[in-house]
Amino acid sequence: MSTPTRKPLISGNWKMHHNHFEALQMVQKLAYLLTAEDHAAVDVSVHPPFTDLRTVQTYFMSEKEQIPIALGAQHCHWEEKGAFTGEVAPAMLAKLDVAYVIAGHSERRELFGETDEQVNRKAAAIYTAGMTPILCCGETLDEREAGATEAKVRSQVEAGLAGLSPEQVGGMVIAYEPIWAIGTGRTASSDDAQAVCALVRSVVADRSGADAAAAVRIQYGGSVKPTNAAELMAQPDIDGALVGGASLDADDFARIVQYRL
Numbered sequence: 529m530s531t532p533t534r535k536p537l538i539s540g541n542w543k544m545h546h547n548h549f550e551a552l553q554m555v556q557k558l559a560y561l562l563t564a565e566d567h568a569a570v571d572v573s574v575h576p577p578f579t580d581l582r583t584v585q586t587y588f589m590s591e592k593e594q595i596p597i598a599l600g601a602q603h604c605h606w607e608e609k610g611a612f613t614g615e616v617a618p619a620m621l622a623k624l625d626v627a628y629v630i631a632g633h634s635e636r637r638e639l640f641g642e643t644d645e646q647v648n649r650k651a652a653a654i655y656t657a658g659m660t661p662i663l664c665c666g667e668t669l670d671e672r673e674a675g676a677t678e679a680k681v682r683s684q685v686e687a688g689l690a691g692l693s694p695e696q697v698g699g700m701v702i703a704y705e706p707i708w709a710i711g712t713g714r715t716a717s718s719d720d721a722q723a724v725c726a727l728v729r730s731v732v733a734d735r736s737g738a739d740a741a742a743a744v745r746i747q748y749g750g751s752v753k754p755t756n757a758a759e760l761m762a763q764p765d766i767d768g769a770l771v772g773g774a775s776l777d778a779d780d781f782a783r784i785v786q787y788r789l
């Protein structure tokens with residue numbers, strides 16, 4: 529089987545930061561900093577809060593040469609509509625040209641009680657609406673120290689992929705984010721990150737076959753910065769990064785996208 533080339537995807541997860549004015553300034557600066565060569569080498573997505581999406585979409589579409597940064601969301605519900613106060617349906621995001629939606633970020637799991645089953649329903653609903661899920665997995669520090677990293681990541685990935693076709697799995701993005709590395713300034717060593725991303729790929733191979741495993745893009749997340757991006761991205765099973773804190777600064781995020789320079 530020939531190995532397909534996986535174009536890296538670097539995604540900025542803004543979390544609950546930047547109102548829609550700040551979001552506009554941020555993406556204008558980013559669009560200015562990123563070059564055609566950058567876009568040829570790396571796919572880029574930004575994931576602002578819901579209230580910013582329309583503003584950012586309008587800006588991306590307004591330029592003569594439409595800006596090749598993909599719009600992403602951080603979360604959605606899995607139902608199409610209904611009495612779900614405060615929730616947003618996948619089709620509402622697709623209507624705003626959202627291309628990627630994060631599903632099962634550890635903050636959603638820990639702070640808002642999202643279960644593996646809900647994350648799986650969300651991943652399927654994101655596909656149904658014509659978007660691509662970024663499925664998150666990762667272990668806590670206690671789990672890592674207890675030697676339970678593999679079991680945790682395996683179970684999250686298996687549960688997240690349930691019911692998805694091999695084609696869907698091959699087209700999706702899985703983000704490995706060790707929880708102890710998120711927002712802490714502690715990054716997994718590139719060897720450790722590579723080992724778990726390789727494990728994720730082997731779980732995909734077992735569940736969805738070799739083609740899906742060769743095609744799926746696996747991101748590393750957890751304190752990715754301009755100074756460590758190149759080393760992480762050099763690992764064979766790391767196909768991108770999910771960046772939190774450093775994505776809030778356009779210069780830092782652009783330098784991460786430009787990791788190969």
Ligand code: PGA
Binds near residue numbers: 772
């Ligand atoms: P961080 O966040 O880069 O601030 O560690 C990563 C994430 O939560 O996606």
